[in-house]
Amino acid sequence: MVVFEKPHALADVPLHYCPGCTHGIIHRLVAEVIDELGIEGRxxxxxxxxCxxxxxxxFxxxxxxxxxxxxxxxxxxxxxxxxxxxxxFTYQGDGDLAAIGTAETVHAAARGENITVIFVNNAIYGMTGGQMAPTTLPGQVTQTSPYGRDTSKVGFPVKVCEMLSNVDGATYLERVAVNNVKNVKNAKKAIKKAFQNQLDGKGFSLIEVVSTCPTNWGLTPEKALEWLEENMLPYYPLGVYKDKFAEKEDK
Amino acid sequence: MAEKVLMKGNEALAEAAIMAGCRHYFGYPITPQTEIAAYMAKRMPLIGGTFLQAESEIAAINMVYGAAAAGKRAMTSSSSPGIALKSEGISYLAGSDLPALIINVQRGGPGLGGIQPSQSDYFQATKSAGHGDFRLIVLAPASVQEMVDLTFKGFDLADKYRMPTMLLSDGTMGQMMEPVSLDMGEVKEYDKSSWAACGTKCEREHNVVNSLFIQPDELEKYNFERYERYAQIEANEVMYDEYRMDDAEICIVAYGVAARVSQNAIDKARENGIKVGMIRPITLWPFPKAVLNAAADKVKSFVCVELSMGQMIEDIELAIRCKKPVLLCNRTGGMIPTTADVLSKIEEANNIGGDK
Known part of the structure; x- marks a missing residue:
């Protein structure tokens, strides 16, 4: 009896991600959801x-x-x-979605574009070697904030779910993490709902996944998860930031 | 002969795009091309198409990229500064081998420039429409009828060669009204199933639309292949028009509105006994090099008439290998040369002879 296998929607190729990076988990969750909803072909x-x-x-x-x-x-x-x-669906990192692509993100949400956005926030530019991101925490050391992010000079991190929760067109916004089993399960639930919303024609859904970057944070995978819990989660609290249809149901 | 209707250039162009099967228009407002967007906003919802006003020119061209990647005929229109913003997306279209039609109703520049007609985006359209090794097919209409015909043709060329095509117009062509026939014949369908990202239906391997190739030899291979296609275009798709060239001793080279003014000047000069004609490029890329080079063996000089500080003139000199002098008759910043301006330059060309 098969108890565990690779989702069909995930290609059978080696991923290039660094050891301990959570992109692999998030890819898998997206692929599982595509399988479960039976939507790979469309x-x-x-x-x-x-990254x-x-x-x-x-995929x-x-x-x-x-x-x-x-x-x-x-x-x-x-x-x-x-x-x-x-x-x-789009799959985007923090530099992509919250810096250079801010306008595209906000306006896709404002239009209520019936799409699903998977937003991976690891507070750093990974692919280019660890520069300060729009979501880099105050005081966080990166290649381009070598003395720590100085909010008096470069301002504060962008909180995407909070920002978009004020956009009328957005349907569903939830921040999740994949740092432990419970959170992984919850992340999957959120991602599935974000795809289901699209199937139901409900509009713009964005799932922010608070993620790690052991390589550019300069930490082991385990230490990176600890750092995420101690630093990222207090600044980026998990939870549902908007659920337009749930609100309606409540009323 | 098909029935003719009186239409404004920009609106005729928009209707031609719809008749060419385009159902996806994405744009951002900018003068002097707003009639195109306004027309599409009215028409598209009535025929099940998409009109979407994007948040920026950058977003608009990327929406075109998305619809084109999904295998649909898609277009955008803008004017000079807006086209500069679209150049990133144009390069991605070229690098991903995606067909699309981009309309540039040119206005004066640089910077915010002005809103009057100009041809100062010749370099941008033909040499530097974005980063990297690529070409655009560039079509230059000189009448409302050609706005229609070249829009129709532009979509076909884009699909045929899987690349973006630009229609390089100007404020004059966009705003003027002329009788046009919208009878353009059948739309040729192209099979896009081998590359379009429109869902596998779980019946085939996934298609990937992409311009990233980390291995340099792979990227080089794709660039070489693309330039082989470009060579076919240069061999097969050059379009130009000749006017009174049979016995001409002076050859005017002009496109778009500059060609319209030049035609009047040629008729006047002929009345004064000066043998002058015109070669009017309709494709700015591929540039009609061969016909110009052949003309250089017959005429004593050339006059390039353009609404810029002299951009196409460089291609003329290259095409004719600098065998004969090329005079520049130009206005810029939104100003248009008058018939008298061109006539005076023809007379100057007539006086210098051909053995300079």
Missing amino acids: TIGIAPVG SVFAYNY NCDMIEAAHGRAPAVATGVKRSDPENNIV
């Missing part, structure tokens, strides 16, 4: 620029590589090309 994924740039090789559904930050705009074009059939 799903089109949009890969970002950043997950090669995501187009890792078995059709994939498109977008320019840095432009994934929500590309997703809009794909979704609008066949709104009844296409299930479209």
